[in-house]
Amino acid sequence: MRVLFATAEAYPLAKTGGLADVSRALPLALRKLGIDVRLLMPGYPRAYVRIENPRIVAKITPALGVDDATLVEGTFPETDLPVYLVDSPSLYRRNGGLYQDDAGKDWPDNALRFAFLAHVGAEIALGRISLGQEWAPDIVHANDWHAGLLPLYLSLHSGPRPSTIFTTHNMAFQGNFPADWLTKLGIPGACFQAAGVEFYNQISFLKAGLRYADRVTTVSPTYAKEILTPEFGCGMEGVLRQRREDFVGILNGIDDSLWNPAVDPMLPRTFHLSDISGKRACKAALQQEMGLKVAPDTPLIGFVSRITHQKMADVILEALPWLCAQDVQFVSVGEGDPAMEAGFGQASELYSANASVVVGYDEPIAHRLQAAADILLAPARFEPCGLTQLYALKYGTLPIVRRTGGLADTVVDATATSIADRSATGFVFDEATSEELISALGRALSLYREPLIWRRLQLQAMAQDFSWDASATQYAALYSAASGMPVDLGAKDQHVVLADQESTRQAAI
Ligand code: ADP
Numbered sequence: 001m002r003v004l005f006a007t008a009e010a011y012p013l014a015k016t017g018g019l020a021d022v023s024r025a026l027p028l029a030l031r032k033l034g035i036d037v038r039l040l041m042p043g044y045p046r047a048y049v050r051i052e053n054p055r056i057v058a059k060i061t062p063a064l065g066v067d068d069a070t071l072v073e074g075t076f077p078e079t080d081l082p083v084y085l086v087d088s089p090s091l092y093r094r095n096g097g098l099y100q101d102d103a104g105k106d107w108p109d110n111a112l113r114f115a116f117l118a119h120v121g122a123e124i125a126l127g128r129i130s131l132g133q134e135w136a137p138d139i140v141h142a143n144d145w146h147a148g149l150l151p152l153y154l155s156l157h158s159g160p161r162p163s164t165i166f167t168t169h170n171m172a173f174q175g176n177f178p179a180d181w182l183t184k185l186g187i188p189g190a191c192f193q194a195a196g197v198e199f200y201n202q203i204s205f206l207k208a209g210l211r212y213a214d215r216v217t218t219v220s221p222t223y224a225k226e227i228l229t230p231e232f233g234c235g236m237e238g239v240l241r242q243r244r245e246d247f248v249g250i251l252n253g254i255d256d257s258l259w260n261p262a263v264d265p266m267l268p269r270t271f272h273l274s275d276i277s278g279k280r281a282c283k284a285a286l287q288q289e290m291g292l293k294v295a296p297d298t299p300l301i302g303f304v305s306r307i308t309h310q311k312m313a314d315v316i317l318e319a320l321p322w323l324c325a326q327d328v329q330f331v332s333v334g335e336g337d338p339a340m341e342a343g344f345g346q347a348s349e350l351y352s353a354n355a356s357v358v359v360g361y362d363e364p365i366a367h368r369l370q371a372a373a374d375i376l377l378a379p380a381r382f383e384p385c386g387l388t389q390l391y392a393l394k395y396g397t398l399p400i401v402r403r404t405g406g407l408a409d410t411v412v413d414a415t416a417t418s419i420a421d422r423s424a425t426g427f428v429f430d431e432a433t434s435e436e437l438i439s440a441l442g443r444a445l446s447l448y449r450e451p452l453i454w455r456r457l458q459l460q461a462m463a464q465d466f467s468w469d470a471s472a473t474q475y476a477a478l479y480s481a482a483s484g485m486p487v488d489l490g491a492k493d494q495h496v497v498l499a500d501q502e503s504t505r506q507a508a509i
């Protein structure tokens with residue numbers, strides 16, 4: 001089976017968040033199952049310089065007013081994952097971010113930048129762009145609003161076409177643009193209606209994906225239920241309810257070639273389930289790096305996140321005065337909303353004895369902080385899946401999360417019962433208020449003072465199996481159902497592997 005996986009970002013070529021992690025890890029996990037997945041993404045300069053063996057494989061026929069595009073094929077660094085970059089200097093070669101300029105303003109031509117990505121995906125899918133070899137996908141897997149027009153463009157084709165899957169990683173990002181883009185993007189007027197791409201009189205790329213794909217997925221089972229309701233559906237709950245039969249939530253996993261404390265090259269010392277002493281060394285090194293007192297027994301609380309309303313950064317700011325009055329240390333690395341970023345900056349000045357804040361995006365610090373911290377703050381008002389809490393678990397750092405979306409699916413609250421039955425892995429609270437956050441922090445800090453229990457919780461957290469294997473198998477089954485093509489998953493072997501992991505997990509606990 002051949003799959004074209006269309007995405008706007010993929011680590012380490014280009015990343016602003018979890019989509020990039022998934023866009024690398026899931027295709028690699030699917031390739032392990034024998035599925036020939038290839039990536040399609042925009043040819044940002046940063047991606048171009050990072051792929052291996054780049055070569056131009058096709059000149060792209062002018063379309064949507066874009067006449068400078070070629071298709072560049074390469075492979076992901078240190079993997080066998082093929083990637084096609086749409087190289088259009090006018091659309092993607094510019095200084096600034098993936099979606100915004102340096103001042104944080106959306107690029108004014110984002111509609112065209114991502115419609116063109118979708119257009120090229122459709123042309124490849126229909127065999128109209130020759131890749132210099134016999135390769136055409138059986139499945140097109142489009143991710144987030146950026147690739148939302150791809151299922152629509154393919155649905156306009158009357159002949160045979162690959163089946164389409166659309167995954168929404170976050171319903172709050174919708175790619176809505178004024179209706180006068182319609183003709184420029186090659187969308188027939190007939191599609192501009194409530195049963196099509198029209199959303200409050202705009203063109204919605206997200207809605208296009210949800211409406212026109214053969215199957216729709218999101219990234220956790222709980223978020224899949226939540227977004228059928230007005231509270232979480234961001235206005236698209238009706239659209240999703242109509243797709244109920246074709247809609248499923250599949251939990252994200254951890255790419256343990258990148259996020260694994262036993263081999264992570266970004267850590268000063270590695271550690272693993274049977275010997276976590278290296279975690280102490282990581283803590284001491286980070287305390288030093290952040291200008292904090294090297295204090296092995298002071299609880300270190302980390303926050304690695306976009307600084308946004310979704311991630312409850314405002315509520316964390318409210319809780320900081322209380323937190324910093326305790327005998328703890330707080331370290332954060334994050335960027336996002338300028339006013340809240342400033343708030344974190346001020347807090348680190350005000351509480352310089354025990355708080356240290358990095359404003360910005362820094363992958364190595366994110367790894368070092370996950371390894372060094374005792375507790376990770378990972379609350380959210382809504383969370384499609386969330387990866388940082390999964391990384392925390394793997395690094396023996398107990399997460400504090402709100403009971404929503406993928407956070408609810410992945411963290412087990414430490415209560416008397418769950419501590420006794422050894423299922424507890426973190427701390428979960430319900431309301432998005434600083435009182436509830438503080439109360440969860442209070443519970444975490446009191447358990448921290450009980451080293452034997454704490455150690456057991458850490459080991460339970462580290463022993464959780466959030467590897468991609470199981471989720472990739474679910475995607476493979478979905479591809480198979482959508483295309484009618486059998487996929488040979490070596491199901492027997494798969495079972496043996498999963499059973500082995502389970503027994504290792506039980507033994508470790
Ligand atoms: P989201 O995609 O909603 O931001 P996720 O938890 O799914 O949330 O993924 C966030 C990803 O981005 C993780 O890999 C996390 O380590 C990373 N990340 C977030 N903020 C930063 C930052 N300031 N520096 C480095 N990595 C960051």
Ligand code: GLC
Pocket residue numbers: 017018019022169170219252383384385386387406
């Ligand atoms: C989005 C979501 C996050 C999810 C990530 C990858 O950024 O906000 O919850 O983990 O996509 O699917």
